Amino acid sequence: MSDYRINITRKITGKLEDGKLILYHNHQPIGELPVQDQGMTMYDGFELDQSHVYAVGTYAFEDQYAKNCDMGWC
Numbered sequence: 001m002s003d004y005r006i007n008i009t010r011k012i013t014g015k016l017e018d019g020k021l022i023l024y025h026n027h028q029p030i031g032e033l034p035v036q037d038q039g040m041t042m043y044d045g046f047e048l049d050q051s052h053v054y055a056v057g058t059y060a061f062e063d064q065y066a067k068n069c070d071m072g073w074c
Contacts, residue, residue, distance in 0.1 A: 016051050 012030070014021045021033040040048055047054050 016053060018051060 008025055011025055013024045014033075015024065016022075016035070019035060021035050022029055023031040023033070042048050042053070045055060045057055047056050
């Protein structure tokens with residue numbers, strides 16, 4: 001019998017659940033990090049609301065080439 005140690009860091013994913021970041025490898029939970037009371041910092045364009053992460057911004061509608069046409073066809 002032999003011991004082994006394999007670096008799987010790049011294969012880890014995380015999912016925010018109930019104030020914890022649950023870590024997964026091959027869809028199997030392998031650990032958790034409490035984040036609810038730690039004061040999570042989000043980058044510009046993203047916000048945290050309860051256990052959900054949202055991308056936020058402003059969408060500008062562009063004028064169409066042909067106006068008042070049925071589905072853009074004139």
